[in-house]
Amino acid sequence: MTKIKSTESFGKKLLKLVKNNPVPLMFVIICVICIPLSGYSAGYLIGEIITRIARNSFLIISLLIPIMAGMGLNFGMTLGAMAGEIGLILVSDWKVVGIPGVVLAMIISIPISVLLGWFCGKILNLAKGREMVTSYIISYFISGVYQLIVLYAMGPIIPIKHSSLVLPRGYGIRNTVNLLSMRQCLDNLLAIRIGSVRIPVVPFLIIAVLCFIVVWFKKTKLGQDMRAVGQDMEVARAAGIKVEETRIMSIIISTVLAGFGMVIYLQNMGTLNTYNSHTQIGMFCIAALLVGGASVDKASIGNVFLGVILFHLMFIVAPKAGMNLIGQAQLGEYFRVFVSYAVITVALVMYESKKRRANSLTGLKLAEDQEVAK
């Protein structure tokens, strides 16, 4: 009898697990199918995943704070990415190389990120309840401003003297900026090798510090305020919390962290695609976070790492699996792009349906209570 009971509870637990984590489980299944089809060795896959965790995690962690403040997935992190890129362009022109170059690029990105984050936060306060779509459109708007500055102001207004950076016409920045002088300078510092796998210790330390800061931040007064605002703005306002200021602060912090993350990301890549590097970064970071099991209103550090592992594992194996399966690597490329968009769509639909279900349940309970009261 007891045995049957425990089996039932296991089945229920399994069902609950599947119900609560459909996206990560779907990706686990995709990866399990694609890994043998790709033919990659375990060593290669582990090495690639470690590199990508070091490269992308910082950017994805920057998304956690706006979620905590109830502002959803911050597509406006692209703004911080642009600030980081401006920092790297200036540092490349000033010929500051290596780790000092990376640190200086981060420092330069701070005031730009703060300004853009404040601007984004102000607008999002005017569009409460529609933060995600608003931040998505703001990122396109600021991308246009960024292109205007980089294409026309850099040279005549912002001095850029190196011909390797400036377009042949004499102003504007070239399509690609070579970051070889700082390529993987963080990754190579204190890197250790275990078998064929190289572990970039310093980026992992930086990410670990950021994780601790996020955990600590949740316990601070501002962190508690953000959580309160995220749960119910009106209740938070009644409790004396400056809701608008708190929301702006969360976006500013996220934008500044995204700027740092972009510098770490690009120092790993070793090349900056001036006009396109930032365009997809928000989308892929958000997709990775959602793949890790996060939702629009709830995300944790665990979601970040699980998301990076699953999402990038699919990124690595899908093209090769597509190639081996039907002889076309492009299929895998298409697959990974449509999956990125699909996972965001699925997560948003699920969030909305969950919210509606919760609302209708609350309504039913209220009606029931009223009946009882009568």
Add this chain to the structure above:
Amino acid sequence: MKLSKKFWLRAAAVAFLILLGVVMFFVGRQHSILVDNKTTEIDGVSYKALDVCEVRIDGGDPEELVPRDRIQIDVMDQHHTLVVSYTDANWEEKKIKVRFTTPVKEEMMVLSIPAVVAGLPMDKCLTHFESQAVTVDQIEQGETIQIDETTSFDI
């Protein structure tokens, strides 16, 4: 008006970041040094190129130079150490170690090894290098700037 503790903390954080930025700029500034083993004339005196020598800057990889050789070594920071090993006219092995400073604004400088070996002061050995003017046939073609999936234009 009494300023709050919060204000001072923020001001200190900004000041720290500015200071850190300045330090990073000086520490990370890259200079290209063109190490030259050519016969050179300084203040009307000619200094002959060494037959063969080995130079090393800031403990980097040693580079061998024969007459008329010029190599580029990229260095960080402003303070450097140069070690020149060569064989003199009496077939004696000699090693010279000199310290020198590169001004922050200088991006590329020429370092004359014959002048260093002759014991001239570093301001005579290390001189500003102006890259040559670009001639018409060196001017590059324009680039196509792709700003998104749908828009691109030629510059």
